[in-house]
Amino acid sequence: MADSTxxxxxxxxxxxxxxxxxxxxxxxxxxxxxxxxxxxLLQLAMTAILYVHFDPSVSGxxxxxxxxxxxxxxxxxxxxxxxxxxxxxxxxxxxxPLVVAGAFSAIQKDVKLFYAMVFFIQFAMLGTFLAQDLFLxxxxxxxxxIPMFLIIGIWGGERRIYATIKFVLYTAFGSILMLAAVIYLxxxxxxxxxxxxxxxxxxxxxxxxxxxxxxxLAAFGLSFAIKVPIVPLHTxxxxxxxxxxxxxxxxxxGVLLKMGxxxxxxxxxxxFPEATRACTPVLMTLAxxxxxxxxxxxxxxxxxxxxxxxxxxxxxxxxMLGLVSLDLVGIQGAxxxxxxxxxxxxxxxLMVGMIYERCHTRDLAAYGGLAKLLPVFAVFFAILTLxxxxxxxxxxxxxxxxxxxxxxNAAWPLHEAGYDLPLVLAVIAxxxxxxxxxxxxxxxxxxxxxxxxxxxxxxxDLNTRERVILVAIVAAxxxxxxxxxxPLRKTELAAREYQxxxxxxxxxxxxxx
Amino acid sequence: xxxxxxxxxxxxxxxxxxxxxxxxxxxxVSGRDRDGFxxxxxxxxxxxxxxxxxxxxxxxxxPFAGHFSVSPMTSLPKAAILALTLPVLLISRDDFAxxxxxxxxxxxxxxxCLLVSSDSFLTLFLGIELMSLPVYVLVLLAFLRPESTEAxxxxxxxxxAATATLLMGVSLLYGWSGSLGITAFTSxxxxxxxxxxxxxxxxxxxxxxxxAIVPFHAWAPDAYEGASVPVTxxxxxxxxxxxxxxxxxxxxxxxxxxxMVSLLAxxxxxxxxxxNLAAIRQxxxxxxxxxxxxxxxxxxYYAxxxxxxxxxxxxxxxLIVYGVMNLLAFVALPRSVDDTxxxxxxxxxGLFHRQPVAALVIAAAMLSLAGIPPLPGFAAKFLIFRNVLxxxxxxxxxxxxxxxxxxxxxxxxxxxxxxxSAESPDAVRGRPRRLAFLATxxxxxxxxxxxxxxxxxxxxx
Numbered sequence: 001m002a003d004s005t006x007x008x009x010x011x012x013x014x015x016x017x018x019x020x021x022x023x024x025x026x027x028x029x030x031x032x033x034x035x036x037x038x039x040x041l042l043q044l045a046m047t048a049i050l051y052v053h054f055d056p057s058v059s060g061x062x063x064x065x066x067x068x069x070x071x072x073x074x075x076x077x078x079x080x081x082x083x084x085x086x087x088x089x090x091x092x093x094x095x096x097p098l099v100v101a102g103a104f105s106a107i108q109k110d111v112k113l114f115y116a117m118v119f120f121i122q123f124a125m126l127g128t129f130l131a132q133d134l135f136l137x138x139x140x141x142x143x144x145x146i147p148m149f150l151i152i153g154i155w156g157g158e159r160r161i162y163a164t165i166k167f168v169l170y171t172a173f174g175s176i177l178m179l180a181a182v183i184y185l186x187x188x189x190x191x192x193x194x195x196x197x198x199x200x201x202x203x204x205x206x207x208x209x210x211x212x213x214x215x216x217l218a219a220f221g222l223s224f225a226i227k228v229p230i231v232p233l234h235t236x237x238x239x240x241x242x243x244x245x246x247x248x249x250x251x252x253x254g255v256l257l258k259m260g261x262x263x264x265x266x267x268x269x270x271x272f273p274e275a276t277r278a279c280t281p282v283l284m285t286l287a288x289x290x291x292x293x294x295x296x297x298x299x300x301x302x303x304x305x306x307x308x309x310x311x312x313x314x315x316x317x318x319x320m321l322g323l324v325s326l327d328l329v330g331i332q333g334a335x336x337x338x339x340x341x342x343x344x345x346x347x348x349x350l351m352v353g354m355i356y357e358r359c360h361t362r363d364l365a366a367y368g369g370l371a372k373l374l375p376v377f378a379v380f381f382a383i384l385t386l387x388x389x390x391x392x393x394x395x396x397x398x399x400x401x402x403x404x405x406x407x408x409n410a411a412w413p414l415h416e417a418g419y420d421l422p423l424v425l426a427v428i429a430x431x432x433x434x435x436x437x438x439x440x441x442x443x444x445x446x447x448x449x450x451x452x453x454x455x456x457x458x459x460x461d462l463n464t465r466e467r468v469i470l471v472a473i474v475a476a477x478x479x480x481x482x483x484x485x486x487p488l489r490k491t492e493l494a495a496r497e498y499q500x501x502x503x504x505x506x507x508x509x510x511x512x513x
Numbered sequence: 514x515x516x517x518x519x520x521x522x523x524x525x526x527x528x529x530x531x532x533x534x535x536x537x538x539x540x541x542v543s544g545r546d547r548d549g550f551x552x553x554x555x556x557x558x559x560x561x562x563x564x565x566x567x568x569x570x571x572x573x574x575x576p577f578a579g580h581f582s583v584s585p586m587t588s589l590p591k592a593a594i595l596a597l598t599l600p601v602l603l604i605s606r607d608d609f610a611x612x613x614x615x616x617x618x619x620x621x622x623x624x625x626c627l628l629v630s631s632d633s634f635l636t637l638f639l640g641i642e643l644m645s646l647p648v649y650v651l652v653l654l655a656f657l658r659p660e661s662t663e664a665x666x667x668x669x670x671x672x673x674a675a676t677a678t679l680l681m682g683v684s685l686l687y688g689w690s691g692s693l694g695i696t697a698f699t700s701x702x703x704x705x706x707x708x709x710x711x712x713x714x715x716x717x718x719x720x721x722x723x724x725a726i727v728p729f730h731a732w733a734p735d736a737y738e739g740a741s742v743p744v745t746x747x748x749x750x751x752x753x754x755x756x757x758x759x760x761x762x763x764x765x766x767x768x769x770x771x772x773m774v775s776l777l778a779x780x781x782x783x784x785x786x787x788x789n790l791a792a793i794r795q796x797x798x799x800x801x802x803x804x805x806x807x808x809x810x811x812x813x814y815y816a817x818x819x820x821x822x823x824x825x826x827x828x829x830x831x832l833i834v835y836g837v838m839n840l841l842a843f844v845a846l847p848r849s850v851d852d853t854x855x856x857x858x859x860x861x862x863g864l865f866h867r868q869p870v871a872a873l874v875i876a877a878a879m880l881s882l883a884g885i886p887p888l889p890g891f892a893a894k895f896l897i898f899r900n901v902l903x904x905x906x907x908x909x910x911x912x913x914x915x916x917x918x919x920x921x922x923x924x925x926x927x928x929x930x931x932x933x934s935a936e937s938p939d940a941v942r943g944r945p946r947r948l949a950f951l952a953t954x955x956x957x958x959x960x961x962x963x964x965x966x967x968x969x970x971x972x973x974x
Contacts, residue, residue, distance in 0.1 A: 068968075069968060070892075070967055070968035070971060071968055071972070072968065072971055072972060073899075073971075075968075110865070113865070113869075113932075135895075138886065139886040139887050139891070140886075142885055142886045142891070143885075143886055143887050145885065146880060146885065149925065149928070150928075150932060153929060153932065153933045154932055154933050160933070161929060161933060165922070165925065165929070168921065168925060169921065169922065172885075172918060172921050173918055176914045176915060176917065176918040177911070177914070177915075179895070179898070179914060180898070180902070180910060180911045180914050183895070183898060183899050183902050183910070184902060184907065187899070187902055187903050
């Protein structure tokens with residue numbers, strides 16, 4: 001039964017999970033953990049069924065539900081899968097059980113509340129991806145703040161309060177301006193066409209004057225850019241990542257950061273296509289600055305978590321680059337890169353969490369030669385390092401390569417027409433790959449090789465639970481790296497539609513790459 | 514004047530009056546104070562049911578033509594005000610055993626019900642004064658610490674100033690129009706004569722003062738802090754709602770134009786910003802809520818910028834949501850005998866580990882007051898700003914939203930204290946009380962329903 005009921009069930013299952021946890025008696029921590037894992041696995045299984053039944057040849061929404069919610073304002077409970085969100089929903093469902101299992105030993109305080117919050121954020125993230133109504137989207141988008149605020153603030157490190165408040169204040173500032181833009185957009189739609197609706201489909205092609213589009217894109221864009229994050233709006237990220245517990249970092253890097261790029265792809269660019277085209281050089285420049293600047297910052301960090309945090313900024317720069325290239329390959333590359341980064345950065349944060357649980361420090365200088373001390377750990381870490389660098393056969397390669405290819409595809413005709421900026425930017429972006437290899441290899445070399453040393457020896461190598469988690473991630477990384485056709489097939493039609501909306505061209509005029 | 518009409522239309526008011534008389538008789542006859550609580554509770558519940566019934570019937574009539582009229586648009590706010598008083602009563606019993614407390618509270622409620630239905634300045638004034646005067650006494654009645662006297666006096670003096678301003682404005686309007694009907698106010702809004710404008714501005718100023726809008730806000734933090742928890746809860750919800758409903762009654766669906774726009778845009782905007790900023794510095798819970806209520810009064814007055822028809826819906830919805838969520842925080846608050854201690858924000862530290870349910874409930878209330886979805890405070894704020902934007906005040910709407918952003922921090926700080934701090938030595942370890950629990954459930958049910966189905970209420974407004 002792969003229909004809309006199943007999709008609703010996937011979305012609401014975490015809420016059922018919260019209710020179930022709340023009903024359990026106090027002090028039954030291991031029961032809470034196992035129950036949470038079971039619920040997450042059930043959700044993954046149901047998502048897998050939906051993924052398999054998702055028909056890539058059908059345009060538009062599948063398994064959709066559209067019920068009026070606040071009828072008077074034209075707001076509906078409108079959810080569904082399409083080519084853009086299907087992979088991200090799958091990624092969210094895939095990381096869910098890993099986050100839960102990864103926190104089994106790390107979280108000993110307020111276990112019930114912790115898993116309730118993990119469920120809450122899972123619900124809000126899935127809702128944000130699935131929502132096809134702007135009001136609903138905004139509700140889920142903002143609701144994500146609440147559990148993340150608590151996850152960082154309660155189970156985080158020493159400076160957790162500072163980090164979590166900074167995180168909330170940054171993101172909420174973007175959201176408040178987006179709210180103004182949402183209200184304005186819907187109101188102007190109503191004025192121009194008489195349609196009182198928040199549904200995405202009604203809002204696309206609202207055909208506003210360029211000046212208005214620019215303002216609205218700026219408001220939406222600010223909110224999304226903070227979430228991505230794009231330099232210079234990134235300063236909350238390292239603090240949040242460093243102070244968050246492992247589970248928080250994994251959710252943050254794995255899914256939450258994709259909200260920004262997803263927002264651009266689903267809303268920001270298609271809602272305001274003319275403004276997007278006018279702003280392409282600016283957006284591209286910002287993307288390239290994020291790639292290079294993030295990589296440079298990652299190069300000089302001594303905190304392992306900070307290195308991965310800054311690498312996220314760099315990797316998400318590629319996503320932005322692919323999206324603004326408006327080239328089919330680039331767009332698809334951006335989608336793959338989102339998923340790939342979710343897996344790789346999520347996996348790396350999980351591994352940092354594992355080593356932190358053993359040695360209680362994230363200072364890179366304290367480590368060396370872990371390949372001798374923890375051979376299994378070293379193998380997995382090396383694989384994820386290479387995936388992060390973007391070595392062929394890993395998912396990182398597929399994503400980065402396609403995003404860069406898209407950027408060049410888009411830049412070349414402009415270069416021939418005598419406009420060189422995009423080409424220069426694309427070339428600079430390539431240097432990010434080299435920098436990426438530099439900082440990741442520096443990390444791996446310091447951590448894994450050289451003289452064997454680590455605090456709190458003797459260390460025990462990864463246990464079965466940890467191995468299973470990492471095997472799952474590595475398997476996914478290789479699957480996307482070796483068989484990219486499958487995810488690309490699911491997203492192609494949607495990527496093409498996105499391209500058409502934003503470039504404002506019809507399908508038959510499209511020159512296929 | 515039809516007696517049947519008088520009886521039916523004013524049924525909620527009559528029930529309140531009967532309750533008051535019964536309480537006074539009880540005070541004389543019976544020595545037991547605890548009966549007063551039950552009588553008051555039943556009276557208010559019956560009055561709320563009566564108002565609901567009038568609304569459900571769609572009853573409309575004016576038993577005293579030109580002075581008092583009832584329609585579904587007055588019955589619903591009346592029912593809401595009465596229902597919001599129930600949780601207040603439930604948490605009152607520990608602080609106030611005397612019957613006179615309940616008499617005063619019912620008298621104040623009678624005033625609030627009267628002003629909602631008023632058609633002339635006479636009844637409006639009567640309603641506002643009847644609502645406010647008992648509260649001056651209620652603030653003093655708490656007398657848990659010396660500051661209560663100061664608070665009550667400040668409240669009384671500034672309330673008196675508001676009364677004088679209102680009367681001055683009304684007399685100017687009467688002189689201009691020769692009528693005591695409240696429609697004189699709306700026609701004065703569009704008039705250009707100085708007499709009319711002056712009268713309208715004075716009336717508005719009085720209402721701003723009563724709702725504690727900057728720069729007329731100074732009384733609120735002292736009064737809120739000086740009163741006891743139930744009285745503060747009552748002031749923050751019912752009194753605030755009463756004043757706003759009076760303003761709503763006066764403005765009707767008239768479009769606000771001319772210089773009145775700047776009065777109703779700038780002062781509320783400053784209130785939002787100042788209320789939210791000043792709340793950050795507070796260490797007392799009730800003072801913080803006072804500043805928060807100053808900011809919320811700003812949002813509410815913003816709604817008058819919007820077009821007439823949507824105004825009623827926006828304000829009544831906001832008042833109900835704000836009232837429910839504010840009360841939710843008050844009823845769940847851990848209580849102690851030492852008022853200064855229980856009021857200190859530090860008393861909330863580590864609350865989640867002592868009383869997880871109370872901490873979660875207060876957290877939900879704070880997030881709703883901050884306007885974070887999916888809690889109902891978001892839909893309420895959304896509605897107000899949508900109306901302001903639709904009326905063409907884009908800049909004011911954006912500035913108002915940014916001002917509301919300033920408030921997020923101090924609401925989050927309460928959550929931070931409850932969930933992220935270790936328990937403080939001053940922690941209040943009140944025993945869970947059955948009545949407070951009942952009050953929590955009474956607020957929690959509408960809070961959840963409003964989160965998931967705001968459309969249900971909006972369709973009825």
